[in-house]
Amino acid sequence: MIIALCTRMNSLLKAAKRSLFFLLTLWFATGVVIGFLTVYPFLHFTLSSPSKYPMAQKIRKVWFNWCLLWGGIRVKQIVEVPLDRSKTFVITPNHTSKLDMITLMGRLGIDFIFMGKDEFKKIPLFGLFFKTIDIPVDFNNAFKSARAYIKARKRIEEGTSITIYPEATIDRHTPKLSPFKDGAFRLAIEMQVDILPVTAIGHWKLLSDFDKYYFSPGTVIQYVHAPVSTKGLTLKDIPELKQNVFNIIASKLSEYGYKQ
Numbered sequence: 001m002i003i004a005l006c007t008r009m010n011s012l013l014k015a016a017k018r019s020l021f022f023l024l025t026l027w028f029a030t031g032v033v034i035g036f037l038t039v040y041p042f043l044h045f046t047l048s049s050p051s052k053y054p055m056a057q058k059i060r061k062v063w064f065n066w067c068l069l070w071g072g073i074r075v076k077q078i079v080e081v082p083l084d085r086s087k088t089f090v091i092t093p094n095h096t097s098k099l100d101m102i103t104l105m106g107r108l109g110i111d112f113i114f115m116g117k118d119e120f121k122k123i124p125l126f127g128l129f130f131k132t133i134d135i136p137v138d139f140n141n142a143f144k145s146a147r148a149y150i151k152a153r154k155r156i157e158e159g160t161s162i163t164i165y166p167e168a169t170i171d172r173h174t175p176k177l178s179p180f181k182d183g184a185f186r187l188a189i190e191m192q193v194d195i196l197p198v199t200a201i202g203h204w205k206l207l208s209d210f211d212k213y214y215f216s217p218g219t220v221i222q223y224v225h226a227p228v229s230t231k232g233l234t235l236k237d238i239p240e241l242k243q244n245v246f247n248i249i250a251s252k253l254s255e256y257g258y259k260q
Helices: 002-046 050-071 099-107 118-122 142-157 183-191 235-255
Strands: 073-079 089-093 112-117 135-137 161-164 194-201 218-224
Touching (some): 002 050, 050 073, 050 099, 089 099, 089 183, 089 235, 099 112, 099 218, 112 118, 118 135, 135 142, 142 161, 142 183, 161 183, 183 194, 183 235
Parallel strands (some): 073 218, 089 161, 089 194, 112 135
Antiparallel strands (some): 194 218
């Protein structure tokens, strides 16, 4: 009888916990939508022409920071060395949650755009930017992929940094890193700009990509590593550069207890 009672109590606690996370998720989603509706008239105007995109970027940052404030998410940023924020980078963070994109855009303090899978255009609200400012890549179409790559080169020439998640996706085994793809490192070497590794820590604990009814307020860490130079490197150096950046992020995750 005692065992049955304990089992029943355990089930009730799990149900209560699940209900709490559902309510928190609903709360966060409501804040995201409220923020979007508030800034949408300004976004509609500023996204109407590429010449207005810099203003749209500032509005996006306001919206993302509002999402963090509403959700009770504190971002503890650690910068390894002082950054020259006037420089152009290829930014290579680990990818653990959609929250990664919000904290990166909201708090990194560098003007950048995202480059990612074409599927990002389908994400409600956020997909609006992949149809305008950001660069979607259709990996199933060689011509479109090449065109996206040319567009990325042009944006770097114009002085805009680009964020590319080298894992390319969020895997169920996060925060364990998935193998890095070549794209970000090829782009950085060809354009001779520094790689800026960023380690996102704890994001997946607050907003899960695999449970749509799981959100929790809390603190995450954004660790900005020292830039990695590509000066003088050639395409033959991609494997070594890629492994170097992988090791930098993996080592930081391990420091916080997430063995790779």
